[in-house]
Amino acid sequence: MARKLLLNNVHIEGIHTYDVYRKNGGYSAVEKALKTMSPDDIVEEVKKSGLRGRGGAGFPTGMKWSFLAKPEGVPRHLLCNADESEPGTFKDRYLMEKIPHLLIEGMILSSFALGANQSYIYIRGEYMFVLRIVEKAIAEAYANGWLGKNILGTGYDLDLSITPGAGAYICGEETALIESLEGKRGNPRMKPPFPAIQGLWQRPTVVNNVETIAAVVPIVNDGGDEYAKIGIGRSTGTKLISASGNVNKPGVYEIELGLSVEEFIYSDQYLGGMKNGKRLKACIPGGSSVPILPHYLVCKTANGEDRLMSYESLADGGFQSGSMLGSGGFIVYDEEQCIVRNTWNFARFYHHESCGQCSPCREGTGWMEKVLHRLEEGHGTLADIDLLWDIQRKIEGNTICPLGDAAAWPVAAAIRHFREEFEWHVNEPKESQIRNYGLVAEKSFQTENA
Amino acid sequence: MENNQRIELPQHLLDEVQRVISLFPEGKQKSALLRVLHIAQAHFGWLSVDVMDYVARLLHIQPIEVYEVATFYSMYDTQQVGKVKLEVCRTGPCMIEGAENIVNYIEKKLGIKDGETTADGMFTLKTVECLGACGYAPMLQAGEKFHEHLTEEKVDALIEAYRSNPVANYMGENQNG
Numbered sequence: 001m002a003r004k005l006l007l008n009n010v011h012i013e014g015i016h017t018y019d020v021y022r023k024n025g026g027y028s029a030v031e032k033a034l035k036t037m038s039p040d041d042i043v044e045e046v047k048k049s050g051l052r053g054r055g056g057a058g059f060p061t062g063m064k065w066s067f068l069a070k071p072e073g074v075p076r077h078l079l080c081n082a083d084e085s086e087p088g089t090f091k092d093r094y095l096m097e098k099i100p101h102l103l104i105e106g107m108i109l110s111s112f113a114l115g116a117n118q119s120y121i122y123i124r125g126e127y128m129f130v131l132r133i134v135e136k137a138i139a140e141a142y143a144n145g146w147l148g149k150n151i152l153g154t155g156y157d158l159d160l161s162i163t164p165g166a167g168a169y170i171c172g173e174e175t176a177l178i179e180s181l182e183g184k185r186g187n188p189r190m191k192p193p194f195p196a197i198q199g200l201w202q203r204p205t206v207v208n209n210v211e212t213i214a215a216v217v218p219i220v221n222d223g224g225d226e227y228a229k230i231g232i233g234r235s236t237g238t239k240l241i242s243a244s245g246n247v248n249k250p251g252v253y254e255i256e257l258g259l260s261v262e263e264f265i266y267s268d269q270y271l272g273g274m275k276n277g278k279r280l281k282a283c284i285p286g287g288s289s290v291p292i293l294p295h296y297l298v299c300k301t302a303n304g305e306d307r308l309m310s311y312e313s314l315a316d317g318g319f320q321s322g323s324m325l326g327s328g329g330f331i332v333y334d335e336e337q338c339i340v341r342n343t344w345n346f347a348r349f350y351h352h353e354s355c356g357q358c359s360p361c362r363e364g365t366g367w368m369e370k371v372l373h374r375l376e377e378g379h380g381t382l383a384d385i386d387l388l389w390d391i392q393r394k395i396e397g398n399t400i401c402p403l404g405d406a407a408a409w410p411v412a413a414a415i416r417h418f419r420e421e422f423e424w425h426v427n428e429p430k431e432s433q434i435r436n437y438g439l440v441a442e443k444s445f446q447t448e449n450a
Numbered sequence: 451m452e453n454n455q456r457i458e459l460p461q462h463l464l465d466e467v468q469r470v471i472s473l474f475p476e477g478k479q480k481s482a483l484l485r486v487l488h489i490a491q492a493h494f495g496w497l498s499v500d501v502m503d504y505v506a507r508l509l510h511i512q513p514i515e516v517y518e519v520a521t522f523y524s525m526y527d528t529q530q531v532g533k534v535k536l537e538v539c540r541t542g543p544c545m546i547e548g549a550e551n552i553v554n555y556i557e558k559k560l561g562i563k564d565g566e567t568t569a570d571g572m573f574t575l576k577t578v579e580c581l582g583a584c585g586y587a588p589m590l591q592a593g594e595k596f597h598e599h600l601t602e603e604k605v606d607a608l609i610e611a612y613r614s615n616p617v618a619n620y621m622g623e624n625q626n627g
Contacts, residue, residue, distance in 0.1 A: 087541045087580040125525045128594045161473040166523030183483035185522040244543040244584035251585045
């Protein structure tokens with residue numbers, strides 16, 4: 001039986017309310033931490049746990065925390081990134097809707113560890129209904145003495161609130177999130193200085209994803225070593241996966257890292273296999289930004305090893321034959337889906353969401369959308385495919401924030417693995433408007449990291 | 451243009467604005483801007499220049515600081531829209547579950563195209579990017595509500611429901627009318 005650390009109580013009636021959450025052991029981690037641990041003890045446990053950022057980048061959380069500058073007399077802040085906007089990702093929403101106090105408990109622990117007395121949850125504006133759930137839970141936490149002045153008589157003060165964005169994917173990037181929280185346009189900042197030195201209102205700031213912060217609760221309760229026992233290698237603990245696409249049971253799942261991709265897709269405990277008995281064509285395992293994998297690289301790596309749900313295994317083969325765990329936005333495509341159309345759709349998304357600050361992204365995402373649309377409609381040329389490749393190469397790495405990379409990678413991976421399908425759109429323009437290409441032929445890869 | 455005199459939030463919403471401002475440190479009231487714009491838009495229907503100027507006064511910031519934010523974020527309407535905005539997600543996971551059919555169906559049913567408003571000012575149809583409901587596709591948002599696993603029958607039912615009660619899609623502070 002797979003262990004759950006975040007969603008183990010999610011089925012309990014009324015768990016979104018304070019009373020039920022508390023009755024089921026809620027806030028015991030705060031009691032333990034504030035009464036028996038120092039802030040540095042918590043940082044130490046988080047380091048021991050091996051927890052890595054769950055928003056997409058996978059950076060070790062304990063290390064991120066240890067970078068926080070602590071100049072005398074300057075307030076510092078913890079911000080929770082609940083901007084969840086990566087296509088394919090809806091896990092943070094699920095967690096906040098179902099068990100909001102878990103996030104609040106994690107915010108108290110993490111704020112205490114960082115010495116922050118004023119923390120904020122920044123949630124995407126479209127999740128206003130979730131904001132209201134969390135805001136109500138925050139009020140309950142205040143009313144029961146878990147927030148406010150002198151929490152549990154320890155002398156520790158913490159104010160926590162939740163504040164909305166208003167429709168901008170870019171605000172999931174941490175410096176754009178900070179700008180937005182300051183009431184400005186979400187234009188990412190140049191780094192350095194990093195938020196750990198100059199973040200919100202130029203004060204030292206840590207920004208962590210919802211799931212990352214929630215994971216601090218079991219880490220404090222059970223200890224970092226216990227947490228690190230779950231998972232595989234440097235992929236410790238559990239991960240929330242948002243599954244969508246042509247599977248029997250889309251939804252949010254908490255998995256132990258290291259689960260095989262095959263089991264995740266095909267077993268009844270998870271996605272229950274492909275819908276309508278269709279064949280698997282492709283999978284994007286970590287949200288729309290990460291490279292798409294063709295059918296033969298989903299359950300096995302290029303070396304023929306079992307592909308696992310872990311940071312390392314999903315990235316095995318680099319961008320040549322691997323992908324990334326990313327945010328855990330797991331999108332499954334069956335043989336009826338068109339990769340050109342799908343790539344065009346995501347290119348349109350990135351064009352729409354580019355903040356416009358950097359020319360390669362502002363212009364390049366628009367060009368990619370245009371060229372892909374041409375190909376999709378059957379008006380493209382073979383030279384267009386090379387042009388696309390060229391454009392994405394010129395965006396990647398040439399922008400202030402990673403949105404440029406996020407826009408480039410899906411296009412690159414689609415051409416790398418599905419070039420024959422793109423060429424078919426050019427060579428069979430009429431045919432491509434009536435039917436789909438089906439599965440691409442298997443290719444072999446040199447065992448190298450790109 | 452609306453008459454400047456009439457641009458005024460009712461007291462309970464002014465109280466809400468003050469509460470939101472109080473969540474931030476003294477002098478950082480600009481951080482409340484995005485939320486206050488949501489409140490203003492829900493109440494006034496859209497963000498006219500007069501409404502944005504009013505928000506600037508509420509927060510003691512320059513009007514340009516409000517304009518640049520209102521024009522950056524996709525949820526704000528700086529043009530008049532219908533009483534009910536039907537925002538259909540069109541991104542990848544929704545697309546493969548039939549979002550385009552839903553858009554086509556609504557276009558036909560209401561006789562408007564993407565981005566347009568019905569002649570009676572009731573409905574605006576808008577296609578939007580990923581709303582975080584990929585596992586429950588296809589979906590649309592109306593006001594604060596998510597409508598998921600959409601079918602043509604469900605679209606029929608919710609359009610009927612909104613026709614009789616256009617503010618049913620808001621909750622909490624945004625309740626108006």
